């Protein structure tokens with residue numbers, strides 16, 4: 436009986452140590468974007484930049500344009516920039532939009548989020 440309890444304690448302690456050994460915040464979160472969340476930009480060609488807190492796998496990351504009517508278009512990610520950056524080019528008419536980002540961090544975790552913004556006619 437006590438042997439069983441000891442084993443359970445050992446397993447519990449082992450799990451606790453594993454949990455503590457995990458590096459904090461290794462997965463990617465968005466730290467900055469241009470346009471920023473909630474920003475208003477002018478219509479026409481515009482570069483978009485999303486910066487993350489860690490290196491990301493650009494080839495396994497995705498950017499999607501979401502329009503007000505919920506239709507979506509995948510955006511191509513430019514190959515240039517540092518490893519914590521995603522770049523794309525927009526050419527939008529007036530309206531409200533959201534860019535959905537999905538990135539794979541070097542720790543193997545996928546994170547995603549939205550950057551909503553408004554485009555005004557020039």
Ligand SMILES: [Cu+2]
Pocket residue numbers: 460461462463540542544
């Ligand atoms: Cu992670």
